[in-house]
Amino acid sequence: MAVNAKTLNETEFFYGHKACAGCGGSLAVRIALKVLGENAFAVLPAGCMSAVGFNFPQLCFGNNAIISTFAGTASMLTGVQAGLKAQGITDFHAVGFAGDGGTADIGLQALSGAIDRNDDILYICYDNEAYMNTGIQKSSLTPFGARTTTTPAGKNIHGNIRPKKNMFEIAAAHGIAYAATASVGYLNDFMRKVEKAKNIKGTKYIHILAPCPTGWGIKTDETVEAAKEVVDCGLWYLAEYENGSFVLNHKPKEFTSIKEYLRKQSRFRHLTDDDIEIIKKSRDAKWEFIYKNFN
Amino acid sequence: MKPYLREKIPAGFEDIPDTTSYEAGFLVTKNAGWRNVRPVVDTDKCVGCLNCYLYCPDGVIFKKDGKVAVDYDFCKGCGVCKKICKIGAIEMEAEK
Numbered sequence: 001m002a003v004n005a006k007t008l009n010e011t012e013f014f015y016g017h018k019a020c021a022g023c024g025g026s027l028a029v030r031i032a033l034k035v036l037g038e039n040a041f042a043v044l045p046a047g048c049m050s051a052v053g054f055n056f057p058q059l060c061f062g063n064n065a066i067i068s069t070f071a072g073t074a075s076m077l078t079g080v081q082a083g084l085k086a087q088g089i090t091d092f093h094a095v096g097f098a099g100d101g102g103t104a105d106i107g108l109q110a111l112s113g114a115i116d117r118n119d120d121i122l123y124i125c126y127d128n129e130a131y132m133n134t135g136i137q138k139s140s141l142t143p144f145g146a147r148t149t150t151t152p153a154g155k156n157i158h159g160n161i162r163p164k165k166n167m168f169e170i171a172a173a174h175g176i177a178y179a180a181t182a183s184v185g186y187l188n189d190f191m192r193k194v195e196k197a198k199n200i201k202g203t204k205y206i207h208i209l210a211p212c213p214t215g216w217g218i219k220t221d222e223t224v225e226a227a228k229e230v231v232d233c234g235l236w237y238l239a240e241y242e243n244g245s246f247v248l249n250h251k252p253k254e255f256t257s258i259k260e261y262l263r264k265q266s267r268f269r270h271l272t273d274d275d276i277e278i279i280k281k282s283r284d285a286k287w288e289f290i291y292k293n294f295n
Numbered sequence: 296m297k298p299y300l301r302e303k304i305p306a307g308f309e310d311i312p313d314t315t316s317y318e319a320g321f322l323v324t325k326n327a328g329w330r331n332v333r334p335v336v337d338t339d340k341c342v343g344c345l346n347c348y349l350y351c352p353d354g355v356i357f358k359k360d361g362k363v364a365v366d367y368d369f370c371k372g373c374g375v376c377k378k379i380c381k382i383g384a385i386e387m388e389a390e391k
Binding site: 005006008010011012013014015016017018019021022023024026027030031038056057058059060061062063064065184187213219220221222223224225 | 296297298300304305317318319320321322323324325326329330344345346348349350351352353354357358369371372373374375377378379
């Protein structure tokens, strides 16, 4: 039976942390650890979740957890699983929680290496679409048009000029054992994917979109709504990659308004109708690709 | 195990670890002071659907007698629970 709110492990493994109120990233970590259980060994690189989880003596992980170098989430996971195996421990889940910068920019080569070796690890990227912990700098997963402190919105340039890197398909292109996308707005889908990844041997990659009220410029109670809306308006999608093929898990019958989604966030407030038209076109092109190549 | 508040707070050099590891789930401060508003659950309306429990970023909502209750020591008052509650059983009240 699929894991849901009623059957989910009642123990909290990520508690008392100092994340901003309404943090999407902490929700992703909390739920993943509840699905994985007490045998999870968590690795966290520099980023929001290590900054809010380990403020000695306030240590907010109830299971084994360690901070890695910024670039080394996946390589430390490799070491953790090798060390556990060498000790004869077989019942464990080596899980990493890295942000978008720690995954798509700084940690990409270590992740690529781990997938190449097919080490038995689960890598979860909580994507809040910028380096939020250090003060909202652009990462390669920041979407087109978003204002960050390194891509300010001015008269001539309207925020970030580059599109979001396609991290899910980059992971899949390795021929990885399992990869998936998720959103904190659709937790039942995310829990199912973590549960599935838990029982697969080899490297697993889950990319979960996790809004950041501070960096996105939304109210603290709008995190989950925004994470739902981004899927409903087609700017994010819920999919899986397994046995060499892509599967789309959630087919929106009709997209909700992109404009409405963007206008709620102060990072997009400066966008003109022309900018929004560019975003709409890139969404439509993406979905054309998805319908052609995903099952 | 769930992290919990400890009575003794490491204060002197003798309490500080000389390695890079320390006890898991070691809490010494609450987060209650972050809050301007607090969620209050109307247990007459609550049907125990557990959506608020599932979507709480801080995990401070827990099951109680088939319904839910809030750990106010660690709730930050973000209001996600109020928005996610379809039947309107959670209200945000100003902290006095």
